[in-house]
Amino acid sequence: MNIEEFREYCLSLKGVREKMPFLNVPDKYSRDVLCFYVADKWFCFVNIEVFDFCCIKCNPEESGELQTTYIGIKPGWHMNKKYWISVYFNQDVPDEKIKELVSKSYDIVVKSLTKKEREMLLSSGE
Numbered sequence: 698m699n700i701e702e703f704r705e706y707c708l709s710l711k712g713v714r715e716k717m718p719f720l721n722v723p724d725k726y727s728r729d730v731l732c733f734y735v736a737d738k739w740f741c742f743v744n745i746e747v748f749d750f751c752c753i754k755c756n757p758e759e760s761g762e763l764q765t766t767y768i769g770i771k772p773g774w775h776m777n778k779k780y781w782i783s784v785y786f787n788q789d790v791p792d793e794k795i796k797e798l799v800s801k802s803y804d805i806v807v808k809s810l811t812k813k814e815r816e817m818l819l820s821s822g823e
Contacts, residue, residue, distance in 0.1 A: 698792040700748045706796055707733040707741055710803045712818040717745075736814045740806040741799055750785040751795070752776055753802035763798075 707713055712735050719727045732742040743751040752773050755763065760782055763770045769788030773781025784795055807815065 698786060698795065700743070700745055703743060703748070703751065703786075703795075704731070704745075707799060710735070710800065712736070713803070735803060735806050736810050736818065738806045738809065740802040748786060750774070750783045751799065752781055752783050753798055754780055754805045755782045755798070755802065756805065767794075 704715070708715065714734050715731055716734065717728075717731050719730055722728055726744060726747065729744045729746040730742050731745045732739045734740070741751055741753045750769075750771075752775075755773075757779050760772075760779070763782060764772070767784075767788070767790045769785035769790040771783045771785070772778035774783045782798075784790055784798055786795070807818065810818065
């Protein structure tokens, strides 16, 4: 999977928008981070230049098992390690598994939205 395929997949989820929120930070790596949001909450981010891993939300009950199963899944970079994981590309995590985990992250965030936000998401024409 490459950055274009990954981005296209994330944007295919209902109501998702993208943004690069760290353009003014001194750290070059962070400036190149693209975040994917549903409503105003992010569920995934990736460095568009290096494309080494994506950071996604994960149920704490699954996180440890995933990290035990895959060398390419580690605690979330710069995020709460209980709720976020970093999933490395081009390691032992198949592309389909990465997509599944991104989709689960999206679902976790959608479930955390208010009823009004969820209704707006469902009624949007995106």
